[in-house]
Amino acid sequence: MESISKSIPKRDHFPKISGSAKYVDDLSFEGMLHGKIVRSTVACADIKEILIPDLPEGYFVIDKNDIPGINSVHIVDDDTPVFSDGTVNYVGEPILMVAGKDLKVVNRLMKLIKVVYDEKEPVLDMMKSETIFYQYGYTKGDWETAFREADKIIEEDFQTGYQEHTYMEVQGMIGFYENGKSIVRGSMQCPYYVHTAVKRAMGLESDKVQVIQEEMGGAFGGKEDYPSILGCQVAVAAYKTGKPVKVVFDRSEDIICSPKRHPAKMHYRAAIKNGKITGIDADIVYNCGAYTTLSPVVLQRGLICATGVYNFKNLRVRGKGVKTNTVPNGAFRGFGGPQTFFAIEMFMDHLAKEIGMDSLSLKESMVVKQGDDSATSGKYHFHIPFPEMIEKLDQMSDFRKKREAFRNQTGRYRSGIGLSLVYHGCGFTGSGERDLIKGVVKIVKNTDDTVELLTAGTDMGQGLKTAFAKIASDTLEIPLERIIVQNPDTDRVPNSGPTAASRSLMVVGKLLQRAAEKLKRDWKPGEYQEFVEKYVHPDFMIPWDLSKFQGDPYPDYSWSANAVEVKVDTLTATTEIVGAWGVYDVGTPIDMAIIKGQMQGGFLQAIGYGSMELLDVNDKGVIRNNSFSDYIIPTSMDVPHLETEVVENTYDNGPFGGKGAGELPAVGGAPAYVEAMENALGVNLHHTPFSQEDTMKVLEAFKK
Amino acid sequence: MVTFSNGYLVDNLADALKIRSEIDVTPYAGGTDLMVDAKEDAVYLFLNKIPELRRIYSDEQYLHIGAACTYTEIFENSLSPQILKDAIDYLAAPAIRNMGTAGGNICNASPKADTALIFYVADAKLRICNTSGERILPIEDFYVGRGKTVLQKDELLVEILVPKQGLEHYYYKKVGARQALAISRVAFAGIFTTENGIITRCAMAFGSVADTVLRFRDLEALFVGKSIAEAKSIRSQFIANYEQAIVPIRGRVSAEYRKSVCMNLLEDFLTQNGI
Numbered sequence: 001m002e003s004i005s006k007s008i009p010k011r012d013h014f015p016k017i018s019g020s021a022k023y024v025d026d027l028s029f030e031g032m033l034h035g036k037i038v039r040s041t042v043a044c045a046d047i048k049e050i051l052i053p054d055l056p057e058g059y060f061v062i063d064k065n066d067i068p069g070i071n072s073v074h075i076v077d078d079d080t081p082v083f084s085d086g087t088v089n090y091v092g093e094p095i096l097m098v099a100g101k102d103l104k105v106v107n108r109l110m111k112l113i114k115v116v117y118d119e120k121e122p123v124l125d126m127m128k129s130e131t132i133f134y135q136y137g138y139t140k141g142d143w144e145t146a147f148r149e150a151d152k153i154i155e156e157d158f159q160t161g162y163q164e165h166t167y168m169e170v171q172g173m174i175g176f177y178e179n180g181k182s183i184v185r186g187s188m189q190c191p192y193y194v195h196t197a198v199k200r201a202m203g204l205e206s207d208k209v210q211v212i213q214e215e216m217g218g219a220f221g222g223k224e225d226y227p228s229i230l231g232c233q234v235a236v237a238a239y240k241t242g243k244p245v246k247v248v249f250d251r252s253e254d255i256i257c258s259p260k261r262h263p264a265k266m267h268y269r270a271a272i273k274n275g276k277i278t279g280i281d282a283d284i285v286y287n288c289g290a291y292t293t294l295s296p297v298v299l300q301r302g303l304i305c306a307t308g309v310y311n312f313k314n315l316r317v318r319g320k321g322v323k324t325n326t327v328p329n330g331a332f333r334g335f336g337g338p339q340t341f342f343a344i345e346m347f348m349d350h351l352a353k354e355i356g357m358d359s360l361s362l363k364e365s366m367v368v369k370q371g372d373d374s375a376t377s378g379k380y381h382f383h384i385p386f387p388e389m390i391e392k393l394d395q396m397s398d399f400r401k402k403r404e405a406f407r408n409q410t411g412r413y414r415s416g417i418g419l420s421l422v423y424h425g426c427g428f429t430g431s432g433e434r435d436l437i438k439g440v441v442k443i444v445k446n447t448d449d450t451v452e453l454l455t456a457g458t459d460m461g462q463g464l465k466t467a468f469a470k471i472a473s474d475t476l477e478i479p480l481e482r483i484i485v486q487n488p489d490t491d492r493v494p495n496s497g498p499t500a501a502s503r504s505l506m507v508v509g510k511l512l513q514r515a516a517e518k519l520k521r522d523w524k525p526g527e528y529q530e531f532v533e534k535y536v537h538p539d540f541m542i543p544w545d546l547s548k549f550q551g552d553p554y555p556d557y558s559w560s561a562n563a564v565e566v567k568v569d570t571l572t573a574t575t576e577i578v579g580a581w582g583v584y585d586v587g588t589p590i591d592m593a594i595i596k597g598q599m600q601g602g603f604l605q606a607i608g609y610g611s612m613e614l615l616d617v618n619d620k621g622v623i624r625n626n627s628f629s630d631y632i633i634p635t636s637m638d639v640p641h642l643e644t645e646v647v648e649n650t651y652d653n654g655p656f657g658g659k660g661a662g663e664l665p666a667v668g669g670a671p672a673y674v675e676a677m678e679n680a681l682g683v684n685l686h687h688t689p690f691s692q693e694d695t696m697k698v699l700e701a702f703k704k
Numbered sequence: 705m706v707t708f709s710n711g712y713l714v715d716n717l718a719d720a721l722k723i724r725s726e727i728d729v730t731p732y733a734g735g736t737d738l739m740v741d742a743k744e745d746a747v748y749l750f751l752n753k754i755p756e757l758r759r760i761y762s763d764e765q766y767l768h769i770g771a772a773c774t775y776t777e778i779f780e781n782s783l784s785p786q787i788l789k790d791a792i793d794y795l796a797a798p799a800i801r802n803m804g805t806a807g808g809n810i811c812n813a814s815p816k817a818d819t820a821l822i823f824y825v826a827d828a829k830l831r832i833c834n835t836s837g838e839r840i841l842p843i844e845d846f847y848v849g850r851g852k853t854v855l856q857k858d859e860l861l862v863e864i865l866v867p868k869q870g871l872e873h874y875y876y877k878k879v880g881a882r883q884a885l886a887i888s889r890v891a892f893a894g895i896f897t898t899e900n901g902i903i904t905r906c907a908m909a910f911g912s913v914a915d916t917v918l919r920f921r922d923l924e925a926l927f928v929g930k931s932i933a934e935a936k937s938i939r940s941q942f943i944a945n946y947e948q949a950i951v952p953i954r955g956r957v958s959a960e961y962r963k964s965v966c967m968n969l970l971e972d973f974l975t976q977n978g979i
């Protein structure tokens with residue numbers, strides 16, 4: 001283990017454990033008003049009329065007419081309105097805000113407001129959508145010949161469901177308007193995204209908008225895009241009322257209107273010749289919901305991952321993101337990868353059965369290695385440690401032996417074990433780092449020889465402040481206590497880019513390391529010094545061309561091998577998870593406890609995605625299970641035996657050899673779980689979440 | 705007595721019943737049901753400091769469990785029957801078990817109440833008091849529907865009376881959506897006793913499938929007084945009766961799923977008892 005990997009207490013550990021940390025909900029300001037948002041109760045309609053009662057003094061209604069700039073939230077595209085422009089496109093779409101001093105009065109006023117709709121037939125089924133937001137495709141080799149000359153063509157359909165982030169802290173923001181300046185503070189991953197959005201909605205110049213991140217209780221991607229929407233709303237409300245306006249959701253509001261993981265339907269075909277897979281053809285649909293938010297990039301990542309970690313010589317991948325009258329879907333740990341990885345991993349398992357091999361042998365025989373072309377005709381430039389990882393996983397889980405032993409069982413309990421091999425590409429997809437983000441960091445040495453790291457990177461509980469501090473401290477060879485990392489404030493920090501895409505440590509951390517190296521060389525005790533460092537694109541990368549969908553989408557990848565063992569009770573169709581084992585390559589762990597925490601939490605979240613996390617949207621487009629008693633996520637009791645290990649495979653372009661980690665564990669859990677269910681039940685399975693009821697259907701079918 | 709802005713804290717049963725007879729108050733035991741959707745203007749009668757409601761003791765026939773005893777207290781008491789402890793072990797999580805009470809579980813009148821299921825199958829009785837006296841009734845007679853009981857505005861549930869004999873040979877299975885903090889999707893409890901080879905009791909209760917916990921005494925009676933071999937010979941008829949009697953409602957899980965689990969567990973219960 002590298003010395004930097006040795007764990008230290010996380011910077012947010014004591015405040016959060018002791019309860020002294022202050023979240024948005026805990027903050028109060030002189031004259032502050034509380035806002036609540038009136039939301040659409042129907043999935044698709046024109047608003048005919050809004051009936052508003054007489055408002056008591058000091059109470060306000062804020063709607064589209066109060067927006068000084070443009071009624072549009074900039075995310076990737078600009079189609080999301082700040083407040084409804086007269087139509088509504090999903091249940092939960094914001095129409096207006098009521099704000100005032102007493103939240104109880106606000107709640108009472110909310111109930112008195114009547115929105116009269118002219119309802120239209122909503123589109124809820126993604127396969128029936130006629131609005132394609134985005135569409136991409138690519139090929140490699142000669143896929144047509146492969147299919148024409150195949151001995152056999154296998155076709156299957158796969159489906160993955162929604163997933164809700166269930167961060168502990170719900171969405172919350174406070175807006176201020178003071179002396180012609182808009183200030184927004186709150187729970188967010190990306191202060192500069194919010195900054196750009198607020199500028200546009202408020203019609204203000206950059207220096208008239210300030211965005212400050214507060215202490216956060218989790219995000220998982222759910223606070224990448226949504227805070228831009230809420231940020232604009234509180235900014236407009238503060239502008240109209242002249243008072244600070246705070247909006248903090250309750251849990252059911254959060255579940256109803258915040259973005260989720262995109263549900264997907266995926267049609268796969270494989271060409272088989274002489275017992276080998278000679279071609280793959282994937283046709284993928286992602287349900288974007290009513291507005292585009294981050295969907296283009298989510299879809300791109302999904303398509304890049306569509307053929308998994310295997311070296312297929314001939315392939316075609318096509319995909320589209322379509323509109324439906326449902327809550328807009330957005331960023332979620334894994335960002336498009338978990339859907340297609342689920343499909344390809346299950347498909348490989350099924351193809352292995354067709355060919356007469358066991359699935360791990362098939363996977364091992366096709367897994368990519370250094371120097372291979374990638375699916376998008378880029379290159380795997382660095383060592384891929386799958387052989388070591390698989391060996392380690394087998395030692396930990398006894399996978400091969402169990403898999404064999406669990407064939408053809410009878411009796412009340414049936415065991416099963418499944419395995420998945422996945423990656424997560426580190427950093428922004430395509431040429432985003434070079435062309436869009438162009439990250440900048442600043443490092444300041446104060447006269448007392450403390451050093452402050454200025455980046456837009458946010459700590460949402462994942463440990464970024466701690467990791468950044470360790471990188472600077474080890475580079476400068478000064479004690480950690482002398483490194484200052486504060487929550488970003490756009491008036492103080494340069495735009496180092498969003499805290500997303502598993503990029504912060506690898507990309508921003510590297511910039512900090514470079515800046516620290518410069519400071520170290522030029523260290524002047526007792527003097528104020530500052531150094532700015534700008535992003536440099538790695539020169540080894542094969543340029544990404546989005547129009548062809550070709551090139552290196554990422555400089556490097558993090559890899560993982562996952563195994564899950566289950567025991568199914570055939571009487572109740574309940575499944576006990578006997579064990580879960582994960583082996584990860586995230587480069588050098590900058591802090592072992594942080595990495596283990598991320599891997600274990602992410603793995604559990606991914607098992608939830610594969611098994612019990614079922615979002616129930618009814619035929620009117622209403623999310624029915626909008627509470628924690630009905631949207632079920634796993635507890636630690638559900639996976640009491642969860643083991644994670646890392647293999648160290650340093651990435652030279654990352655700080656101290658580190659690369660992306662945060663999203664990786666969210667990718668491989670679902671296919672490993674569902675493959676284990678296949679092994680236990682002896683059938684092929686095709687969807688997530690694979691629930692108790694699904695298990696019962698399989699068992700009942702056996703009886704017949 | 706302490707008066708709060710939202711209610712009354714009393715330290716004896718007589719005072720509690722007096723308040724109950726005079727003021728429209730909501731009894732508050734652990735609050736773990738009440739606080740979920742707390743009514744802003746509610747006036748509470750806090751029960752957790754009333755000694756008469758916090759005792760667990762036994763007389764010749766019954767184990768008396770005070771209505772305001774927490775799950776943790778019941779679980780840790782050596783007098784408590786194992787079947788009840790099993791149900792508590794799978795109920796919610798430690799924090800809720802430290803606050804929640806068996807009385808609250810019963811009075812909340814949810815068909816998903818895990819300990820109410822046990823009290824059903826165990827033939828437990830409820831001791832209910834008001835200022836003029838008490839009445840004791842079998843738990844089945846307490847319910848009139850989902851969320852509805854015969855409890856009058858001036859009454860409190862004081863004790864649960866659990867028969868001391870005959871609970872040793874039991875079967876219990878709770879099916880939730882996960883391993884902890886899970887509300888029952890189906891729960892099944894069975895008690896089986898024989899004397900000299902003759903079945904004296906074959907009780908079965910089904911939770912979470914209908915508006916109240918289900919128990920069919922008339923169907924159970926079919927086995928009583930029979931030998932195992934005789935019971936075996938009419939097993940399929942016995943099962944068919946239940947197949948007809950259990951009509952689950954759809955909730956977060958389908959009626960079909962609930963039905964399959966009920967029937968599977970019932971059959972397993974019989975099989976395990978040699979039938």
Ligand SMILES: Cc1cc2nc3c(=O)[nH]c(=O)nc-3n(C[C@H](O)[C@H](O)[C@H](O)COP(=O)(O)OP(=O)(O)OC[C@H]3O[C@@H](n4cnc5c(N)ncnc54)[C@H](O)[C@@H]3O)c2cc1C
Pocket residue numbers: 730731732733734735736737738739740751771772794795796797800803804805806807808809810811812816817818819855859860861862885886887888
């Ligand atoms: C996170 C969570 C998980 C849960 N999991 C489970 C579970 O797994 N299984 C389960 O069965 N339940 C579960 N519950 C529900 C709840 O914890 C139980 O029903 C508990 O037993 C309620 O007891 P209490 O003392 O908290 O009731 P309270 O909330 O105090 O009262 C409930 C109702 O009973 C009335 N009441 C209470 N005591 C008396 C009395 N002595 N006389 C007359 N009326 C009375 C109250 O007025 C109220 O209407 C869960 C609840 C939560 C919040």
